[in-house]
Amino acid sequence: MTTTGIADFLLHLASPWMPHLMLAPIALPMLTAALMLLLREERQRLKLGLNVFSTALGLLVAVMLLLWANQPGATSAMGVYLAANWQAPFGIVLALDRLSAMMLVLTSTVALASIVFAAARWHRAGVHYHPLFQFQLMGLAGAFLTADLFNLFVFFEIMLAASYGLLLHGSGGQRVQSGLHYIAINLAASSLFLIGVSMLYGITGTLNMADLARSIPQVADADRGLLHAAAAILATAFLIKAAVWPLNFWLVPAYSAATAPVGALFALMTKVGIYTILRLWTLLFSNEAGPSALFGSLWLIGGGMATMAFGAIGMLGASRITHLAGFAAILSSGTLLAATGFGQNLLTAGLLYYLPSSTLAVSALFLVADLVERWRSDGPPPDDDAPFLAPDLKTYVGLNLDEDQEVLIGKAIPAAAALLGLGFMVCTLVITGLPPLSGFVGKLAMLTALLNPLGLGSSAGTQLGTAGWLLFGLLIATGLLALIALTRAGIRYFWAQHERGTPRLRVAEGLPIAMLLCACAALTVQAGPVIRYTQATAHALHAPATYINAVMSAAPKPGPVTPAPENVQ
Amino acid sequence: MEIVLAIAIGALTGAGVWLLLRPRTFQIIMGLSLLSYAVNLFIFSMGRLGLAIDKEPVLRPGLPQDLQHYADPMPQALVLTAIVIGFAMTALFLVVLLASRGMSGTDHVDGTHSDDAQEMP
Numbered sequence: 022m023t024t025t026g027i028a029d030f031l032l033h034l035a036s037p038w039m040p041h042l043m044l045a046p047i048a049l050p051m052l053t054a055a056l057m058l059l060l061r062e063e064r065q066r067l068k069l070g071l072n073v074f075s076t077a078l079g080l081l082v083a084v085m086l087l088l089w090a091n092q093p094g095a096t097s098a099m100g101v102y103l104a105a106n107w108q109a110p111f112g113i114v115l116a117l118d119r120l121s122a123m124m125l126v127l128t129s130t131v132a133l134a135s136i137v138f139a140a141a142r143w144h145r146a147g148v149h150y151h152p153l154f155q156f157q158l159m160g161l162a163g164a165f166l167t168a169d170l171f172n173l174f175v176f177f178e179i180m181l182a183a184s185y186g187l188l189l190h191g192s193g194g195q196r197v198q199s200g201l202h203y204i205a206i207n208l209a210a211s212s213l214f215l216i217g218v219s220m221l222y223g224i225t226g227t228l229n230m231a232d233l234a235r236s237i238p239q240v241a242d243a244d245r246g247l248l249h250a251a252a253a254i255l256a257t258a259f260l261i262k263a264a265v266w267p268l269n270f271w272l273v274p275a276y277s278a279a280t281a282p283v284g285a286l287f288a289l290m291t292k293v294g295i296y297t298i299l300r301l302w303t304l305l306f307s308n309e310a311g312p313s314a315l316f317g318s319l320w321l322i323g324g325g326m327a328t329m330a331f332g333a334i335g336m337l338g339a340s341r342i343t344h345l346a347g348f349a350a351i352l353s354s355g356t357l358l359a360a361t362g363f364g365q366n367l368l369t370a371g372l373l374y375y376l377p378s379s380t381l382a383v384s385a386l387f388l389v390a391d392l393v394e395r396w397r398s399d400g401p402p403p404d405d406d407a408p409f410l411a412p413d414l415k416t417y418v419g420l421n422l423d424e425d426q427e428v429l430i431g432k433a434i435p436a437a438a439a440l441l442g443l444g445f446m447v448c449t450l451v452i453t454g455l456p457p458l459s460g461f462v463g464k465l466a467m468l469t470a471l472l473n474p475l476g477l478g479s480s481a482g483t484q485l486g487t488a489g490w491l492l493f494g495l496l497i498a499t500g501l502l503a504l505i506a507l508t509r510a511g512i513r514y515f516w517a518q519h520e521r522g523t524p525r526l527r528v529a530e531g532l533p534i535a536m537l538l539c540a541c542a543a544l545t546v547q548a549g550p551v552i553r554y555t556q557a558t559a560h561a562l563h564a565p566a567t568y569i570n571a572v573m574s575a576a577p578k579p580g581p582v583t584p585a586p587e588n589v590q
Numbered sequence: 591m592e593i594v595l596a597i598a599i600g601a602l603t604g605a606g607v608w609l610l611l612r613p614r615t616f617q618i619i620m621g622l623s624l625l626s627y628a629v630n631l632f633i634f635s636m637g638r639l640g641l642a643i644d645k646e647p648v649l650r651p652g653l654p655q656d657l658q659h660y661a662d663p664m665p666q667a668l669v670l671t672a673i674v675i676g677f678a679m680t681a682l683f684l685v686v687l688l689a690s691r692g693m694s695g696t697d698h699v700d701g702t703h704s705d706d707a708q709e710m711p
Contacts, residue, residue, distance in 0.1 A: 171668060178675045185682060194693045198701045201615065201690050204683050205699075208622050209610060211679070212629045215672055222664065223636035 028088055035085035042089075043102045043117050045082045046125050046162035049075055054155035068151040069140055075155065076136050079162075080129035083122070090122040091554060099571035101168075106577045110232040116168035116572055119558040120373070124165045124296055127377045130540055131289050131384050132158055134533035138388050139282035141529040146191035146280060153190070157183035157286065164293055168572055170218050170228045170255075173297065177214065177262075181207050184290060187283045188275060199274040206271050210261040217255025224248050231572035234304045234565055238311035249316055252305065256298065256317065263294025264354050265324045266331040272351060273335065277343035281391030284343065285384040291354045292380055299361050299369075303562040304569075308364075318362045322488050325359025326495055328352075333499040336506035342390035342445075345510055346383055349452050352499055353379035359492050360467055367470035369559035374552055375463030378544050382451035382460065385537040388530070389444045393514050396441070396524035437526040442515040447538045449507040454500045459544040464496055466552060591643055595635055602628035615687045615697050619680065626676040633669045637662030 035042055053075040057068050090100065100117035103109070136144075136154060144150045160180025167173050185207075188200045222228055224244050225236045240248050261268045272291070276284050298321070306316045332352030339345045356379075360372040447458065454464035471489050485493070544551055561567055602624050609621030635641055642661030646653060653659050687697075694701035 171671070175671065175675070178679070182679065182682065185686075189686065189689075192689075194701065197686060197690045197693055201683075201686050201699065204679075204686060205610070205618055205622070208676075208679055208683065209625070211676075212622075212625050215629045215668075216632060219633040219636040219665065219668060222668070223638070226638050228664075 031081075031085050032088045032092070035089050039089060040100050040102045040117075042082060042086060043100050043115055043166065044104075046079060046086070046129075047115075047159055047166065049079055049082065050155040050159035050162065054152040054159065057152045057155065062148055065145060069136075069144060072136055072151045072154060073133075073140065076129065076133045076158070079158065080126070080133050083125040083129040086117060087119075087122040087126050090117055090119050091557075099568065101572055101575040103575055103577055106580070108577055109573045109575055110227050110229045112577075113172060114168040114229060114231075114572060114575070115166045116231075116568070117166060118561060118568065119554065120296070120300065120562065121165040123373070123377065123554070123558065124292070125162060127292075127380060128158065128161050128165070128289060131286060131380065131537070134384065134388070134537050135282040135286045137536075138285065138391075138530055138533040139280075141527050143191070143280045143282050147189075149186065150190055153183045153186040154286075157187060159183075161289065161293060165296060168230050170221065170230065170233070174211075174214055174218060177293075178211065180290070180293070181211070184287065187286070188279050190283060191280050193278075195274075195278045199271070199278040202271050203275040206261060206268075210258045213254050213261075214258035217251050217253075217258060220247065220251035221255065224251060229572070230301065230304055231569040234307070234310075234569050235573070237305055237313055238309070240313075242312075245312060248313065252316060253320075255301075256320075259294045259297045259301075260324065260358075261294070262291065263298060263358060264291045264328070264351050265358060266328040266351075266355070269328065269331070269351055269354075273339075273344055273347035276347040276350065276387075277341065281388055284346065284387035284390075288346070288350050288380055288383040288387060291350055292357075292376060295354060295357045295361070295376070298358070299562065302361065303364070303369075304565045307563065307565045309565070315364055318364055319488070321362030322359050322492070323362075325355045325357070325362055326491060328355025328358060329495050329499050331355070333502040333506075336503050339506065340510075342393055342510055342514065343387065345506060346386040346390055349379075349386060349503065350383045352503060353383060353452075356467075356496065356499070359495070363471075363489070363492075364563070365470065365474050366559050366563050367474060367476060367556070368467060369562060370552065370556040371463060371466030371470045373555035373558055374466050374544075374548075375460070378451055378459035378463050378541055381537045381541050381544075382448050385444065385534050385541075386448040386452070388534050388537070389441065389448060392441055392524060392526065392530060392534075393445070396438075397514070435524075437524045438515070440526060440531060441524055442511070444534045444538060445507075445511055445515065447541070449504070449511065451538075451541050453504040453507065454496075455504065457545065459541045459548070462545060462548045462552075464500065468493060468496060591641060592635075595631065595641065599628050599631050599635070602631070613698055613700075615690060615699055618699065619683055619687060622683065623680055626672070626680070630669050630672055630676075633665050633672060635665075637665045 053071060057071060060068055086100075100115075101109075102115040102117075104113040104115060106112065132154075139150065139154075157180055160176050160178075160183060163176030164173060164180060167176055185200065185204050188203060189196055218228065221233065224240060224247055225233055227233055227236060237248065257268075264272045276287050279287060302317070302321070306313050306318075308314050310316070329352055332348050332350075332355055335348035335351065336345055339348055353375075357372050357376055360368050360375075363369075449455075450458045451460035454460040471485060471493050606621045606623075606625030606628055609617045609624065612618065612621070639657050639662070645659060645661045647661050647666075649655065649660070690701060691697050696702065
């Protein structure tokens with residue numbers, strides 16, 4: 022069966038269940054987690070099976086939703102679900118568009134890889150791994166689907182509460198220490214979130230995102246400053262999650278202390294901050310927002326660029342691969358933020374392509390890092406002393422500092438080491454944006470969009486401002502710095518070490534890495550359709566009227582006709 | 591009434607932020623608690639038509655059902671959720687705090703005595 026055949030089949034399968042299928046990404050993990058809480062802790066195997074099954078099912082559902090959201094035709098581009106059957110600004114609303122569908126698929130893919138990797142050993146390192154994992158997925162899916170600010174807060178808290186547990190999974194001094202910092206900063210961020218949300222409610226009288234977007238142009242001039250303050254406070258909460266400089270010093274210690282599958286899942290968490298900013302900023306402060314149009318755009322660009330620089334310099338200074346992966350997450354986050362700030366159709370399309378590819382690569386790098394660290398600790402302990410100095414810092418007499426002459430014969434590389442090295446290399450290619458993989462396509466799309474904001478061939482005469490040139494330069498320079506850092510790590514870990522055995526690679530550990538990297542390869546091969554998809558997404562994001570109309574005009578289902586009560590008291 | 595509430599929120603926030611920046615874990619948890627009290631009061635004050643003073647909280651027969659006569663129910667719902675979540679998170683933080691104290695033997699947020707840290711950078 023061809024790809025389109027499968028797609029048609031899935032869409033056919035999904036259609037009768039819409040729009041109720043929209044609830045599945047939230048309900049499925051919640052029910053799975055609830056079921057697992059009922060099982061005793063000794064039933065690890067059963068819980069693992071349930072977890073993998075539920076996550077795989079979640080991926081299937083997410084793909085169906087993606088196909089459904091991507092159907093041609095403007096009316097079907099938005100799914101709106103009135104959870105309590107109340108008209109839009111009053112009840113709880115879930116909204117599904119191309120952006121949320123894409124994030125759902127990305128989440129499920131990373132989650133599936135993470136849980137398969139954890140199945141090899143990590144899930145036994147502590148208690149309640151599986152329910153926490155599912156609650157984390159529930160929070161993530163809810164944050165992507167919800168269409169009102171307070172539910173966003175609730176889903177954020179579900180996601181964070183689960184992430185605290187997952188970060189502490191396996192315990193140990195370093196995890197507890199970095200967990201303490203992580204929890205403290207996230208609690209402070211939650212306070213900011215609440216302040217921002219309640220101020221927005223005080224000013225506009227609504228928390229529904231679409232309704233907010235509709236009422237922002239009509240806010241009285243006297244309240245406009247207050248509105249901007251509220252938006253800035255709210256944005257700060259999201260920027261902390263998105264790890265913008267200087268609010269990101271918690272990230273690298275926390276992510277590198279977490280167990281590998283959790284680190285891989287956390288690579289996605291920064292993207293939730295990006296998603297929320299992208300969603301809210303394009304919705305509330307679009308070009309149609311009157312005096313508030315593009316409010317804070319320079320802050321996003323500046324913060325994003327500072328984050329890019331911080332991430333790239335951090336990568337240069339990092340020596341462990343987990344630290345490298347953490348800084349790579351910061352770098353990718355900064356790139357996305359800076360590109361978001363331009364509020365430019367094609368640039369947004371480019372960044373939406375870059376987002377999944379960099380997330381997949383950083384997740385894979387976290388998994389590779391775990392295998393490499395274990396491989397290193399297999400052999401004799403690393404010798405940190407200078408090899409040619411005695412303990413009293415005198416050179417040994419008669420020491421030959423020249424390398425011994427060896428006959429140049431190729432040395433057989435064990436297959437497992439080769440696979441591991443290959444995985445690291447592919448991660449490097451995607452993260453740094455070297456051809457031929459998806460990182461390159463994403464960066465190229467962004468650079469092209471910067472130079473030709475109106476599309477190839479029709480942008481003659483448009484000028485690239487200072488910020489544009491800065492981002493242009495930073496995109497290339499950070500790629501170079503990341504390449505230097507990753508190459509150095511590659512030489513140190515894969516090339517220069519000789520006194521170690523071959524790494525033991527289990528299928529359950531190799532498979533998820535291969536899956537994540539194959540997804541990157543698939544993004545590259547299918548670059549045409551994917552870019553068309555992200556362009557449609559970007560187009561919808563920058564014309565928020567569609568979203569607003571779809572949410573506000575969703576009609577509640579008429580209830581079953583009830584006979585009028587007979588005795589009215 | 592407004593000025594009293596504003597001063598209360600300001601004092602709680604100021605104390606909360608100051609404690610949050612202190613180096614001991616217990617001070618941090620106190621700071622976070624004070625901060626969440628301040629936020630809860632702040633949410634209350636953000637109802638439509640200002641503070642609901644002398645307004646009915648629940649429906650009464652004979653009173654027109656609008657915000658002129660009733661307190662805005664929305665901030666109350668928000669505060670309720672925020673209290674529950676904030677309380678749970680504080681409890682969780684307390685557990686992590688105790689674990690950190692037990693593992694590192696100090697209540698410093700970095701897990702090291704600040705005096706030692708100054709001697710050995």
